Amino acid sequence: MKGSHLYCLLFTILGVVQYGVVASGSKSSVEDQQDVLCPVPEDIFPCVCGVNDNNTLDIDCSKVVYEDELANVFRSYFPNPNFRRFTIKFNYYLQTLRDGALGNTTYTEFFFTESVLEVVEKNALSGSFHTATYLNFYSTKLQSFPFDDISSFTKLVTLDLRFNYFHEFPNISSVTLKTLALGGNSFDHLPTEAFVNTPSVSSINVYLGKLWNISSGTFSGLPYLESVDLSFNFLKHIPEAAVEVTTPTYINLNYNMISSVEVDAFLGVTGGSIDLHSNQLKEIQEAVWRPLLQYKVQLDLSKNPLECGCELAWLVLSDTFLHQVNENTTCADGRLVVDLDPADYEPC
Numbered sequence: 626m627k628g629s630h631l632y633c634l635l636f637t638i639l640g641v642v643q644y645g646v647v648a649s650g651s652k653s654s655v656e657d658q659q660d661v662l663c664p665v666p667e668d669i670f671p672c673v674c675g676v677n678d679n680n681t682l683d684i685d686c687s688k689v690v691y692e693d694e695l696a697n698v699f700r701s702y703f704p705n706p707n708f709r710r711f712t713i714k715f716n717y718y719l720q721t722l723r724d725g726a727l728g729n730t731t732y733t734e735f736f737f738t739e740s741v742l743e744v745v746e747k748n749a750l751s752g753s754f755h756t757a758t759y760l761n762f763y764s765t766k767l768q769s770f771p772f773d774d775i776s777s778f779t780k781l782v783t784l785d786l787r788f789n790y791f792h793e794f795p796n797i798s799s800v801t802l803k804t805l806a807l808g809g810n811s812f813d814h815l816p817t818e819a820f821v822n823t824p825s826v827s828s829i830n831v832y833l834g835k836l837w838n839i840s841s842g843t844f845s846g847l848p849y850l851e852s853v854d855l856s857f858n859f860l861k862h863i864p865e866a867a868v869e870v871t872t873p874t875y876i877n878l879n880y881n882m883i884s885s886v887e888v889d890a891f892l893g894v895t896g897g898s899i900d901l902h903s904n905q906l907k908e909i910q911e912a913v914w915r916p917l918l919q920y921k922v923q924l925d926l927s928k929n930p931l932e933c934g935c936e937l938a939w940l941v942l943s944d945t946f947l948h949q950v951n952e953n954t955t956c957a958d959g960r961l962v963v964d965l966d967p968a969d970y971e972p973c
């Protein structure tokens with residue numbers, strides 16, 4: 626405390642010297658708030674505390690170079706330990722976020738991104754169990770994360786763990802979570818129960834993985850589901866009831882190896898869109914797609930080796946349906962589906 630006051634004095638004097646001539650010694654209100662709400666800058670160096678217009682606080686610790694240094698920062702005196710945002714990015718030193726490393730501070734939004742972090746210890750984020758709405762660990766090297774802790778966050782809305790080193794699909798439980806971003810990991814298997822403990826989820830992405838198959842019911846019983854992104858995997862077959870929804874939904878299956886889609890693969894889809902760009906479909910089967918087009922679903926089947934034989938007559942002969950299919954959809958021989966001559970399909 627003594628040290629803190631000394632620094633305050635020093636800063637006031639510096640402030641007067643620096644601004645005295647132009648601003649008659651008065652500091653801006655943001656600087657005033659900074660002194661009142663933030664810790665003494667030297668105490669938390671190399672972290673930096675800042676005050677937003679609405680008096681919320683952010684702290685940036687990107688420049689911390691070892692675990693003990695981070696722990697020391699958070700042993701300092703924090704006049705207000707309740708922050709809006711924590712940020713560490715482009716940090717090439719910290720590998721572990723330890724339990725207790727953040728002292729008594731709490732956060733609404735937690736960003737630890739584009740870094741070399743490998744481990745988040747159990748309870749490392751426990752200070753924010755009742756405040757965090759947003760946890761983002763995008764593009765680090767995480768292989769160990771306290772997934773058991775997720776159910777303790779009472780306000781968590783978004784969990785972004787894209788581009789990490791997870792292999793096993795985690796067991797995540799949260800009644801509040803809406804966005805679950807897990808793309809860019811190496812999951813080779815999506816358990817049928819993957820999402821049963823996240824009943825409020827509206828957006829799920831598991832793109833850029835190694836998924837070879839999905840089972841019926843994996844995306845069922847999620848009343849708020851609006852977006853599913855499984856693009857850039859190795860899926861070959863979409864089984865019955867792969868996705869079962871109740872609201873207009875965006876389903877992205879682009880860049881897989883899908884050659885068959887079962888009847889009733891997508892249930893309850895009304896409106897929204899289903900993208901199967903760049904797959905291996907040879908047919909647009911009436912039994913599979915007509916029910917969806919009747920419910921105004923938009924379909925992207927471009928970059929598929931479509932044969933465009935008589936099995937396509939139902940589509941080519943319906944202007945309404947054709948308008949719901951991406952205009953760039955081509956047959957294997959390069960002809961655009963929208964340009965096919967209905968007359969050729971009359972005899973079918």
Ligand SMILES: *[C@@H]1O[C@H](CO)[C@@H](O)[C@H](O)[C@H]1NC(C)=O
Nearest residue numbers: 676677678679680681682709
């Ligand atoms: C406070 O300000 C920050 C940045 O200026 C903004 O992003 C945030 O939404 C504001 N929070 C509230 C509660 O208004």
Ligand SMILES: *[C@@H]1O[C@H](CO)[C@@H](O)[C@H](O)[C@H]1NC(C)=O
Nearest residue numbers: 699700701702703706728729
């Ligand atoms: C954290 O809170 C506890 C209990 O309120 C207190 O004893 C401790 O000194 C605080 N630690 C820091 C670093 O402020």
Ligand SMILES: *[C@@H]1O[C@H](CO)[C@@H](O)[C@H](O)[C@H]1NC(C)=O
Nearest residue numbers: 773776795796797798818822
């Ligand atoms: C997943 O977690 C929930 C709640 O933490 C637990 O009840 C369930 O048994 C777990 N499931 C598996 C397969 O581990």
Ligand SMILES: *[C@@H]1O[C@H](CO)[C@@H](O)[C@H](O)[C@H]1NC(C)=O
Nearest residue numbers: 813814815836837838839840
């Ligand atoms: C799904 O893929 C995994 C991994 O390739 C395989 O072990 C499993 O048997 C497959 N399941 C089904 C139902 O095809």
Ligand SMILES: *[C@@H]1O[C@H](CO)[C@@H](O)[C@H](O)[C@H]1NC(C)=O
Nearest residue numbers: 924925927950951952953954
């Ligand atoms: C079709 O392709 C053109 C040219 O690449 C592009 O500008 C247009 O947006 C595409 N249309 C749709 C519906 O994707």
